[in-house]
Amino acid sequence: xxxxxxxxxxxxxxxxxxxxxxxxxxxxxxxxxxxxxxxxxxxxxxxxxxxxxxxxxxxxxxxxxxxxxxxxxxxxxxxxxxxxxxxxxxxxxxxxxxxxxxxxxxxxxxxxxxxxxxxxxxxxxxxxxxxxxxxxxxxxxxxxxxxxxxxxxxxxxxxxxxxxxxxxxxxxxxxxxxxx
Amino acid sequence: xxxxxxxxxxxxxxxxxxxxxxxxxxxxxxxxxxxxxxxxxxxxxxxxxxxxxxxxxxxxxxxxxxxxxxxxxxxxxxxxxxxxxxxxxxxxxxxxxxxxxxxxxxxxxxxxxxxxxxxxxxxxxxxxxxxxxxxxxxxxxxxxxxxxxxxxxxxxxxxxxxxxxxxxxxxxxxxxxxxxxxxxxxxxxxxxxxxxxxxxxxxxxxxxxxxxxxxxxxxxxxxxxxxxxxxxxxxxxxxxxxxxxxxxxxxxxxxxxxxxxxxxxxxxxxxxxxxxxxxxxxxxxxxxxxxxxxxxxxxxxxxxxxxxxxxxxxxxxxxxxxxxxxxxxxxxxxxxxxxxxxxxxxxxxxxxxxxxxxxxxxxxxxxxxxxxxxxxxxxxxxxxxxxxxxxxxxxxxxxxxxxxxxxxxxxxxxxxxxxxxxxxxxxxxxxxxxxxxxxxxxxxxxxxxxxxxxxxxxxxxxxxxxxxxxxxxxxxxxxxxxxxxxxxxxxxxxxxxxxxxxxxxxxxxxxxxxxxxxxxxxxxxxxxxxxxxxxxxxxxxxxxxxxxxxxxxxxxxxxxxxxxxxxxxxxxxxxxxxxxxxxxxxxxxxxxxxxxxxxxxxxxxxxxxxxxxxxxxxxxxxxxxxxxxxxxxxxxxxxx
Numbered sequence: 001x002x003x004x005x006x007x008x009x010x011x012x013x014x015x016x017x018x019x020x021x022x023x024x025x026x027x028x029x030x031x032x033x034x035x036x037x038x039x040x041x042x043x044x045x046x047x048x049x050x051x052x053x054x055x056x057x058x059x060x061x062x063x064x065x066x067x068x069x070x071x072x073x074x075x076x077x078x079x080x081x082x083x084x085x086x087x088x089x090x091x092x093x094x095x096x097x098x099x100x101x102x103x104x105x106x107x108x109x110x111x112x113x114x115x116x117x118x119x120x121x122x123x124x125x126x127x128x129x130x131x132x133x134x135x136x137x138x139x140x141x142x143x144x145x146x147x148x149x150x151x152x153x154x155x156x157x158x159x160x161x162x163x164x165x166x167x168x169x170x171x172x173x174x175x176x177x178x179x180x
Numbered sequence: 181x182x183x184x185x186x187x188x189x190x191x192x193x194x195x196x197x198x199x200x201x202x203x204x205x206x207x208x209x210x211x212x213x214x215x216x217x218x219x220x221x222x223x224x225x226x227x228x229x230x231x232x233x234x235x236x237x238x239x240x241x242x243x244x245x246x247x248x249x250x251x252x253x254x255x256x257x258x259x260x261x262x263x264x265x266x267x268x269x270x271x272x273x274x275x276x277x278x279x280x281x282x283x284x285x286x287x288x289x290x291x292x293x294x295x296x297x298x299x300x301x302x303x304x305x306x307x308x309x310x311x312x313x314x315x316x317x318x319x320x321x322x323x324x325x326x327x328x329x330x331x332x333x334x335x336x337x338x339x340x341x342x343x344x345x346x347x348x349x350x351x352x353x354x355x356x357x358x359x360x361x362x363x364x365x366x367x368x369x370x371x372x373x374x375x376x377x378x379x380x381x382x383x384x385x386x387x388x389x390x391x392x393x394x395x396x397x398x399x400x401x402x403x404x405x406x407x408x409x410x411x412x413x414x415x416x417x418x419x420x421x422x423x424x425x426x427x428x429x430x431x432x433x434x435x436x437x438x439x440x441x442x443x444x445x446x447x448x449x450x451x452x453x454x455x456x457x458x459x460x461x462x463x464x465x466x467x468x469x470x471x472x473x474x475x476x477x478x479x480x481x482x483x484x485x486x487x488x489x490x491x492x493x494x495x496x497x498x499x500x501x502x503x504x505x506x507x508x509x510x511x512x513x514x515x516x517x518x519x520x521x522x523x524x525x526x527x528x529x530x531x532x533x534x535x536x537x538x539x540x541x542x543x544x545x546x547x548x549x550x551x552x553x554x555x556x557x558x559x560x561x562x563x564x565x566x567x568x569x570x571x572x573x574x575x576x577x578x579x580x581x582x583x584x585x586x587x588x589x590x591x592x593x594x595x596x597x598x599x600x601x602x603x604x605x606x607x608x609x610x611x612x613x614x615x616x617x618x619x620x621x622x623x624x625x626x627x628x629x630x631x632x633x634x635x636x637x638x639x640x641x642x643x644x645x646x647x648x649x650x651x652x653x654x655x656x657x658x659x660x661x662x663x664x665x666x667x668x669x670x671x672x673x674x675x676x677x678x679x680x681x682x683x684x685x686x687x688x689x690x691x692x693x694x695x696x697x698x699x700x701x702x703x704x705x706x707x708x709x710x711x712x713x714x715x716x717x718x719x720x721x722x723x724x725x726x727x728x729x730x731x732x733x734x735x736x737x738x739x740x741x742x743x744x745x746x747x748x749x750x751x752x753x754x755x756x757x758x759x760x761x762x763x764x765x766x767x768x769x770x771x772x773x774x775x776x777x778x779x780x781x782x783x784x785x786x787x788x789x790x791x792x793x794x795x796x797x798x799x800x801x802x803x804x805x806x807x808x809x810x811x812x813x814x815x816x817x818x819x820x
Contacts (some may be wrong), residue, residue, distance in 0.1 A: 020251035024244065032239035042240070049239045053247040120230045138196055139231035159197060166192040170223055 016060045023069045024053055030070075030140050031077045037136040038081045040125050052077040074142075074150040078133050123172035131165035138162060184216060191221045195228050241719045242739045326363075326401060330453040333364035340448065340457040344393045347384035347433060347465065352393070355444075355461040356380060362457045378441060378462040381659060384433045385468050392429050394448060399425035401447035401456075407434040407465075408441060409555055409658075425449065438555075438708030439466045439658035441614060464614075464659060466708060475748035475772060475782075475820045482785035482802065482816040485521040490514075491789070491803050491813050496796025497553040502589040503792070503803065504551040504560055513548035513562065517589030520798045521815050529560065529584050529592050534569050543567060546582060546594075547606075552656075554612035559634040560584040561619045563606035564597050581607035581621045585634030595635040600624075609664070611656035618662065618682040620651035626666065628682055644685045647677070655703035655714065663688070663714055663728065665700035676700070676716065678728055691716060692723035692733025701741045710745030710795070713776040715752070717743055722752060724776035732777050738769045746795035748820065749774035751782065753791050753802075785816040 031052055035045035052073050059065060059072075066072035124132055130151065137147045148158035190199065190207050199207065211218050340360045346352040356378035361370045384390070394400065404419035422429060434440035443462035449455070492505035492514075500519035507513035512531055516524040529548060532541035548562035566578035580597030598607070598621060605623025616632035618640075626647040631637040647666045654664040663678045664685075676688040676695055688695055694716045702717045706726065713726045717740045723733040738754030752771045768788050771779040787804025790813070794801060800818040 017248075017251040021248055024247055028239050028244070029236040032243070033234070033236040036237050037234065045237075046240050046243050050243045050246050053243075054250055057247070057251050117230055117234055120227060121234065124231075135231055136235050139228065139235035144196055159193070162196050163189065163193045166195055166224060166227065167188065169227055170192070170220070173223070173227060 016057070016065075019060060019065060019069075020053065020057050023056060023073070027070050027073050028053070031073050033140065034074070034133065034136045035077055035081055037121070037124060038129055038132040040121070048077055048080045051080055071146070071150060074137065074146075075152070078150055081133065082129055119173060119176055120169075123169055123176055126172045127165060127168050130161070131168060134158065134162050135165050135169060184214075184220075187214070187217050188220055191217065191224050195224055245720055245739075326447050326456050326458070327449065327453070329363050329365045329449075329456045331365040332454070333366045334454055337369070338362055338364070338450070338455045338457075340459050341395045341398050343444075343446070343459065343461060344395075345382060345442075345463045346391045346393070347382050348388040353380040353382050353463060355392075355463045357459065357461040358443075360457060360459040362455060364455055378443075378464050381439070381464040381466055383466045383468070386433060386435075386437070388433050389430045390433055390442065390465065392431065392444070392446070394427050396427070397451050398448050399427050399451065400429045401425065401449050403429050403431070403447075404445045405431045406443040406462075409436070409439070433467050434465055437467050439464055441465075466658075468708065475818075477772065477780045477782050480818060480820050481783055483819050484785070485798075485801070485815040485817050486523070487812045487814050488516060488518075488524045488803060489526070489813065491792055491805055492516075493551050494792040494794040494801065494803055495551050495553045495558065496794040496801075497558060497589070498556050498797070499588055500798070501794060501796050501801060502551060502553070502558050502586075504548055506548045506562070507544055508547060512544050513546065513560075515548075515551070515558075515560065515584075515586070515589065515592065518798075518815075521796075521801045521817060525590055527586075527590055527592055529594065530562075533567050535567070537569055548584070549606060549608050550610050552610040552612055552617070554617075556587070557634065558586045558589055559610050559612075559617050559619075559631075560592075561607035561610040579604035579606055579623070581605050581619070581623075581629070581637075583607065583610070583617075583619065583631065583634055583637060593635060595631075595637060598629060598637045598639075600639075609651045609654040611654055611662060613656065613662075613682055614658070614660045618656075620654060620664065622651065626651050630682065640683050642683045642685075645679070645683060647685075653700045653703045653717075655705040655716075657705035657714075658708065661705065661728075663703050663705070663716070665703060665716070665718075688728060690731065691725065691728075692731030693721050693735075694718035694723035694731075694733060702743050704743050704745050704750070707745040709747050711750040711773060711776050713750075715743050715745075715750050715776070717741060717752070722779075724750075724773075726776070734779065736779075740771075742791055742793055744793040744795065744800075746772075746793075746800045746818075748772055748800065748818075750776065751793060751800070751818075752779065753784075753793060755788075782818075785814070787814060787816070 028049060032045055032049045035048040036042060039045050039048070055076055056065075056069065056073060124135070127135075133151060134147050137150060138144075142150070144158055144162060145155055147162065148155045151158065151161075153161065187207060187210050190203050193199065194203075194207070211221060340362055342357065343355045344352040345355050359370065361368065363369075382390075392400075392403065400422045402419060402421045405417045406415060407417070408415055417431070420429075431442075431444075434442060441462055442465050443460065445458065445460045448457050448459065488503065490505045492503045494501060494503050496502075500517060501521060503516040503518075503524070505511075505514045505516070507530060512528045515527050515529055517527065518524045530544050530546035533543060533545045534541055535543045545567060546562060546564040548560045550562070551558060551560045553559075561581065561583045563579050564582040565580075580600060582597050583595040584592045585595070586592045598605070600621065600623060605621050607619045607621050607629070608626075609620040611618055613630070616630060617634050618628055618630045619637070621627050621629055621639075628640045628642075628645040629637045630640055651664050651666055654662060656662045660681055661678065662682050663676060665676050676691050677685045678688050679685045694700065696718070700716060700718045702715075704715050706712045706714055711724070713724045714728060716723045720739055721733055721735050722740050722743075723731050725731040736752075736754055740752045740754040742753040744751055750773050752773075754769050754771070768784050768791070770782040770784045772782050773779045785802060785804070787802065787806055789805040791802060791804035793803075798817065802816045802818070803813060804816075805813045
C-alpha cells in the first residue's frame with residue numbers, strides 16, 4: 001500500500017481539507033473509541049485522535065494521502081497509543097489505569113451505561129495495551145487480517161494473539177466477579 | 181491441557197475465526213454435555229457483544245475543531261518535532277488544570293467584591309431602632325452571672341425568640357439557632373441543639389454595623405461574638421454586657437472581605453424578668469471591599485518573578501502560594517510554597533519505595549490528585565498504594581484515598597487512608613466548605629467524603645451523594661454550595677450536579693450549553709473579591725451563572741482550560757491550538773471578565789505548557805513552561 005498523490009485516482013479532485021473532513025467524519029468515532037478503550041483516559045484518547053488526524057493532514061500536505069485512510073489512521077493511532085503507554089510522562093496518567101481495575105473514568109461511560117460494560121471495561125484495563133487494541137479493533141469489525149496489518153504482525157501471530165486476549169479478558173472478568 | 185481448557189481455546193478462537201469442521205463438530209458435542217463450557221461460551225459471546233457496543237465513541241468537540249481548523253489553513257507547514265514531544269506536557273497541563281479546578285478561593289483585603297445589591301428593606305424587623313444601644317466591646321471579658329428569673333414561673337413553656345440580624349439597608353435575616361437554654365425560677369430547659377453552620381447570608385460593606393434585634397418583650401443582657409471564615413476557625417471577640425437591657429445591639433462586621441460566619445452567644449431576659457435565656461446562633465455575612473481593583477487590558481503586562489522546577493496546580497492562601505506537582509508512579513508528589521512568587525520551598529508529600537527485590541527506591545507510594553484551600557489552610561487529596569516488592573507490583577485492591585493537610589504550605593501531615601469498603605479508590609477532587617472540607621472519591625462509583633480538619637475523613641451517607649462516574653471537576657462557593665461535573669451517571673448521563681451542602685445533590689439541567697459536561701475541565705465558584713459567579717469550562721465552551729439558574733454561555737475560539745478567580749475578575753486561559761503534536765503553533769490566550777459575560781483579551785506571558793493561575797498575597801501569578809523540552813518553568817505576575 002503505497003502513498004498516492006492528492007490528485008490520484010482514489011481521491012480524484014477532492015481538496016485536501018475536504019479529504020480530511022471526510023476522513024474525520026468517517027473514522028473519528030472508531031479512532032477515539034479505540035484510543036479510549038486502550039488508554040481509559042479521555043484526555044489522552046482525545047490527544048491521540050487529534051494527533052492521528054493532524055498527521056494525516058501533514059501527509060496530505062506533502063502529497064502523500066494514503067490510499068487506505070482508515071487503515072493508516074488505525075495504524076498511526078495504534079502506534080501512538082503504544083508509544084504513549086511506554087512514555088514515563090504518560091505513565092503517570094496511564095499507569096494507575098493500566099495496573100488497577102478502576103471504574104471507568106471517562107465519557108465512555110455514556111456508551112457503557114450498564115454494570116456489565118463497566119466491569120468489562122475494568123477487566124480490559126488489566127490486559128496489555130496490544131491486547132486491548134486487538135480486541136477493540138475486532139469489536140469495531142476489523143478482520144483478523146486487518147488487525148494483523150494495523151498492528152504490524154503476521155496473520156498467524158494475530159490469530160494466536162487475539163484468541164489469547166479473549167481468554168485473558170474472560171479470566172479478568174471472572175476474577176472481578178469472584179472478588180467483588 | 182485439561183479438556184475444559186482445550187475447549188476454551190476453541191471457544192475463544194470461534195469468536196473471531198472460523199473453525200475447522202472437526203473443531204466445530206467436537207465443540208458442539210462437548211457443549212451438549214458440559215454445562216461449564218456452555219457457560220464459558222456464553223461468557224465469551226457476552227464479552228464480545230459488550231465490547232462491540234463500547235467500541236465507538238465521539239471525540240470531544242475540541243478535537244474536531246482543531247483538526248478541521250488545521251485542515252482549512254492554507255499553509256502547508258511541517259510538523260516541528262518539539263511539538264510532538266510537547267504532547268505530554270499538554271497532558272500535564274490538562275491534569276493540573278483539573279486539579280486547580282477544585283481549589284477554593286483565598287479571601288484578602290482590598291479586592292473587588294460584587295455583592296448583590298440590597299433591596300430596600302420591607303421587613304419590620306429591619307427598621308432601624310431610634311437609638312440602638314451602640315456598645316463597643318470592653319477590653320477585658322468579665323465573668324457573667326445571669327440574673328435569676330423572678331417567680332412565679334410562666335404558666336406554660338417558653339421558647340426563646342429568634343434573633344434578627346441586619347446590616348446597612350439590607351433586609352433583616354433570622355439567625356440560625358444552634359442551641360438555647362431557658363430558665364425560669366423553677367425550671368431549666370435546653371433545646372435546639374443543632375450543631376450546624378448558619379444557612380442565611382447577609383451582605384454588608386465594611387462600614388456597616390451588624391444589628392441584632394429581639395422582638396418586643398425581650399432584652400439583651402450580654403453578647404459574645406465570634407467571627408471567622410468557618411465556624412471551626414472563628415476568633416472570639418470580647419463579650420459585652422448590656423445592663424441597660426436594650427432590645428437591639430450592634431457589632432462590627434467582620435474585617436475580612438468575602439464571606440464569614442458570625443456566631444454569637446447571648447443572654448436575654450423577658451421584660452417581666454420571669455424568663456432568662458442563653459442562646460447561641462449565627463449568620464453568614466458577606467462583606468464587600470471598598471475599592472475594586474481595576475485592570476486595563478491595554479496596559480496590563482506580565483512581570484517575570486522567577487523560576488520554579490515544575491508547574492502544577494497553583495492555589496493562593498493568606499500565607500502565600502502553594503503549587504502542587506501531583507507526581508506519578510515514578511515521581512513523588514511535591515508541594516512547593518512561596519510567599520512572594522519568587523522563592524519556592526519544596527515539600528515532598530510522598531516517597532519512593534523499591535519496585536523489585538534488590539532495587540533502590542523508584543516507585544511512589546502515594547500520588548496526589550488535587551489541592552484546595554479555605555484561605556488559611558491547604559488540603560491535598562490523592563491516593564496511597566501498597567506495593568509488594570517481591571512481586572514488583574501493586575498489591576491488588578490496595579489503592580486507598582488519602583489526604584494531606586498544611587497550615588503554612590511547608591509542613592504537611594498525612595491522613596490515614598480513608599475507610600473505603602471494597603475495591604480500589606482514590607480521592608480526585610477536594611473543596612473547602614464552611615465547616616471543613618469535602619472530597620470526591622472514585623472507586624465503585626464516586627462518593628462524597630467530608631472532614632472537619634482535613635485529616636480525619638468519613639463518607640457522607642446520602643445516596644444522592646453517590647455517582648457512578650468520575651468527578652471531572654468540582655468547584656465550591658464560600659457558602660458551601662458545590663457544583664460538580666461527572667463523566668457519567670446511571671440515571672441521567674454525564675452532567676453538572678449541585679448541592680447546597682455537599683450532602684444532597686441535584687442535577688443542573690440547563691447551564692448555558694455546558695450542562696452536558698462531557699468535556700468539563702474546570703469549575704470555579706463565585707468569590708467576593710473576584711467574579712461573583714460560577715464559571716464552568718466545558719470543551720470549547722465557557723458558561724457563567726450567578727445563581728445556577730440563569731446561565732450565560734460563550735463558545736470560544738480557543739479551547740479554555742484554565743480559569744481562576746482574581747481581584748480583577750475571572751481570568752481564563754485558552755489555546756487555539758490545544759492538542760497533541762499539532763501542525764499549528766501554540767497560540768495561548770488569556771481573557772478577563774468582570775461581569776461574566778464580556779471577555780476581554782489580556783496580554784499573555786511567553787509560557788505555553790502546564791499553565792496555572794492564582795491570585796494571592798503577591799498578586800495574580802501565572803506559572804507555565806516556555807517550550808516542552810528546553811523551556812524553564814517560569815513565574816509571572818500580572819501588573820494592572
